[in-house]
């Protein structure tokens with residue numbers, strides 16, 4: 165079968181003068197593109213999770229920074245270090261947990277430094293080219309993760325449980341956790357997907373179920389609390405999730421609820437895989453305890469789906485992510501190879517590799 169067609173979460177618009185995102189807060193009912201013409205608009209879209217998923221956030225921020233520099237240049241504002249730093253800091257402040265955001269913005273800083281002092285048109289062109297490269301590399305990484313992850317699926321097919329959205333909507337390509345499922349679809353291997361709703365913002369039911377059903381994948385949505393009994397009944401062959409940040413020791417920050425799934429999978433003897441590009445790995449963070457966990461607004465829990473679902477006077481805790489200790493993870497699938505525990509050496513190796521490096525392991 166031909167390559168699956170997936171939605172493009174982030175793309176250029178107006179010949180690079182803006183970027184366009186699918187407004188993910190409006191899915192699955194409405195597929196609406198939102199045009200972002202400045203760093204302020206891009207930062208707001210990231211904070212409000214109109215674009216979300218660690219790699220897509222990094223791509224949007226990089227494009228938004230290039231767009232902002234183009235906007236300033238057209239207004240005759242000099243593209244000095246101060247202007248660049250202001251936009252950079254604004255975008256950097258949007259969401260604290262995912263590593264791809266700071267990684268992509270750091271690449272943009274290096275690109276800017278290489279051409280600082282050049283004519284404005286040249287600076288803007290260099291920043292657009294760097295943002296383009298970040299997006300293109302992520303697309304290739306997703307495809308490679310899909311191929312390597314596919315090798316981990318039983319050849320006769322499987323029922324895969326996933327959480328949140330680590331699909332096309334979260335990346336520049338076919339996703340990370342979802343990529344092996346798309347590759348299986350392309351190769352005619354039957355894969356059935358079960359996705360938890362992913363409370364409170366329902367990325368599983370609103371986004372993953374939407375993009376998988378568009379691609380013709382057999383997908384069933386369950387309330388998050390159903391996972392345990394499905395595993396006990398032997399109805400899940402493996403679990404795959406994405407990651408927002410992977411520490412040097414292999415601890416993984418991902419959407420709240422991931423840790424519980426990893427514990428359940430371990431208890432029931434079910435493989436628990438994490439799929440992520442190397443840009444999600446943060447070798448400077450020694451372990452998961454040092455990863456900042458974003459705390460989001462109480463309103464997302466109290467009335468996240470419109471109706472009031474908790475008394476107005478009670479306290480709400482709304483951590484957006486949790487950290488799964490490396491010991492619960494069967495393997496980490498990156499575009500540079502499948503890492504197995506203990507993770508420290510493999511992580512140091514893939515995170516230290518330059519462009520064009522070869523995968524460590526192909527299956």
Ligand code: MRU
Nearest residue numbers: 216217218330334340406407419
């Ligand atoms: O809060 P979100 O929706 O941005 O969280 C997304 C996740 O946790 C994903 O699993 C992760 O970013 C990996 S996306 C390839």
